[in-house]
Amino acid sequence: MTETTHYTKRTTDEKRTEEKERPAPKITVKAMNFFYGPVQTLFNISMDILPRHVTAFIGPSGCGKSTFLRILNRMNDIIENTRVEGDVRIDGIDIYGKNIDVVALRKRVGMIFQKSNPFPKSIYENIAYGPRIQGITSRQRLDEIVELCLKKAALWDEVKDVLNKSALALSGGQQQRLCIARALAVEPEIILMDEPASALDPISTAKIEELIFELKKMYTIVIVTHNMQQAARVSDYTAFFYLGNLIEYDTTAAIFTSPSKKQTEEYVTGRFG
Amino acid sequence: MERHIDKELEKVRESIVRMGTLVEEAVGKACGSFQKRDIAMAQEVIKGDGEINTAEMAIDKEIFEFLALKQPVATDLRFLFSVQKMNKDLERIGDHAVNIAQSAVNYISLGVQYTGGQHIVVMMGIARQMLAEALTSFIKNDSQLALKVLEQDDQVDDLNSGVTRDIIDMVKKDSATIESALEIIRISKNLERVADLSTNIAEDVIFNTKARDVKHHHVDDTSADRHVDRLS
Numbered sequence: 001m002t003e004t005t006h007y008t009k010r011t012t013d014e015k016r017t018e019e020k021e022r023p024a025p026k027i028t029v030k031a032m033n034f035f036y037g038p039v040q041t042l043f044n045i046s047m048d049i050l051p052r053h054v055t056a057f058i059g060p061s062g063c064g065k066s067t068f069l070r071i072l073n074r075m076n077d078i079i080e081n082t083r084v085e086g087d088v089r090i091d092g093i094d095i096y097g098k099n100i101d102v103v104a105l106r107k108r109v110g111m112i113f114q115k116s117n118p119f120p121k122s123i124y125e126n127i128a129y130g131p132r133i134q135g136i137t138s139r140q141r142l143d144e145i146v147e148l149c150l151k152k153a154a155l156w157d158e159v160k161d162v163l164n165k166s167a168l169a170l171s172g173g174q175q176q177r178l179c180i181a182r183a184l185a186v187e188p189e190i191i192l193m194d195e196p197a198s199a200l201d202p203i204s205t206a207k208i209e210e211l212i213f214e215l216k217k218m219y220t221i222v223i224v225t226h227n228m229q230q231a232a233r234v235s236d237y238t239a240f241f242y243l244g245n246l247i248e249y250d251t252t253a254a255i256f257t258s259p260s261k262k263q264t265e266e267y268v269t270g271r272f273g
Numbered sequence: 274m275e276r277h278i279d280k281e282l283e284k285v286r287e288s289i290v291r292m293g294t295l296v297e298e299a300v301g302k303a304c305g306s307f308q309k310r311d312i313a314m315a316q317e318v319i320k321g322d323g324e325i326n327t328a329e330m331a332i333d334k335e336i337f338e339f340l341a342l343k344q345p346v347a348t349d350l351r352f353l354f355s356v357q358k359m360n361k362d363l364e365r366i367g368d369h370a371v372n373i374a375q376s377a378v379n380y381i382s383l384g385v386q387y388t389g390g391q392h393i394v395v396m397m398g399i400a401r402q403m404l405a406e407a408l409t410s411f412i413k414n415d416s417q418l419a420l421k422v423l424e425q426d427d428q429v430d431d432l433n434s435g436v437t438r439d440i441i442d443m444v445k446k447d448s449a450t451i452e453s454a455l456e457i458i459r460i461s462k463n464l465e466r467v468a469d470l471s472t473n474i475a476e477d478v479i480f481n482t483k484a485r486d487v488k489h490h491h492v493d494d495t496s497a498d499r500h501v502d503r504l505s
Binding site: 206210213229232233252253256257 | 275276277337338341342343344
């Protein structure tokens with residue numbers, strides 16, 4: 001990446017150079033509108049999400065950031081009477097196309113929720129469940145998958161001797177990392193995180209944030225957070241939403257040092273929201 | 274717990290150490306150009322100032338973004354605060370090196386052999402030593418070495434006065450040397466500033482390592498936090 005020699009607003013040339021050096025997007029959204037019945041809640045959203053980067057969605061409560069997150073793996077389909085207009089593609093394929101296997105989509109695009117939701121099973125079975133459903137029956141192979149995913153989720157050392165223990169006996173932070181490991185077991189390409197640390201203590205939050213830094217080397221991560229400082233710490237790109245509109249989308253460094261829009265500046269400095 | 278920001282803090286540290294190396298070389302060459310009557314060496318210093326300025330801006334950017342994005346506290350915050358100040362002081366030392374080099378060029382061009390006392394040469398040695406030790410104290414987190422730098426500042430001030438006396442004697446003997454005398458005075462003033470800015474760096478090291486602000490206290494002031502036994 002070309003080094004800029006000043007840290008106020010980037011010039012047009014600097015932005016052009018950055019754009020040239022960017023990899024092809026993993027997810028592209030063009031002119032997307034979303035409706036709950038007759039009520040429109042997302043308006044003309046267009047953005048590109050880059051592979052193996054962390055993109056954060058920020059904005060006040062009710063701005064549509066979680067709704068938009070769920071667009072990316074069609075989780076809104078399970079809500080009655082919703083409608084998506086526009087274009088949402090992953091690797092160039094329209095995920096709202098007629099022949100899309102939604103189950104396969106949700107395997108590629110994993111999701112971590114605010115409240116951790118491990119299965120009422122053992123730690124081992126939580127991780128092995130997905131691969132088993134996919135047809136993996138070899139015990140050795142399942143053992144390998146469980147160990148690998150727990151290591152990737154930075155949980156292996158804490159649970160390796162108690163894999164048969166109930167997942168529900170783990171702490172909140174451990175349960176959330178277990179949910180991440182469970183998502184990794186089905187080899188996703190994209191991980192969506194909806195306020196993954198908001199229910200956790202500061203140490204567990206720090207562990208999740210460190211984990212995000214490791215995971216982004218292999219996965220594309222999109223995270224919704226109401227904690228602006230968290231977005232600043234963990235993400236490469238930040239999108240600011242307000243009342244269903246995408247107000248500004250730029251590198252996290254630009255959003256938190258010299259945002260282009262006054263509204264963004266007012267939000268990140270705490271003047272409203 | 275290992276933190277990813279430790280790598281980023283290390284990058285900031287490497288950047289400021291590199292900046293310090295550039296500036297130390299510039300001061301060394303500027304002084305050397307005078308002592309060896311080497312105009313080419315002086316011109317290298319003048320040309321090299323652009324690189325120092327670019328490095329300063331890059332470090333400012335790194336720290337600015339770090340503060341905005343990472344919300345550092347405690348030791349991390351003190352480190353960044355100290356480095357930001359060091360960055361500015363190093364850039365200023367670079368400017369003084371350029372001034373010394375320019376005076377060296379002017380002085381050499383006058384074609385006059387220096388017949389004054391050795392205070393200017395001794396002053397060059399001590400100012401360079403103070404800068405080197407200030408930078409070493411930062412690299413090694415050595416507050417005792419930083420204190421040693423602070424204690425040398427008065428010596429440089431005395432040498433500055435000595436240079437003035439040398440010059441007065443030189444001009445009294447031969448009034449034709451007045452132009453070259455003025456260049457020596459300029460060099461002396463710039464060396465004095467190099468020493469002052471090196472003490473600033475040493476003060477920043479003490480703030481970083483001991484969380485004590487020792488600015489604006491005289492070394493002999495027993496109430497100052499400057500003394501070693503008060504820095505534990």
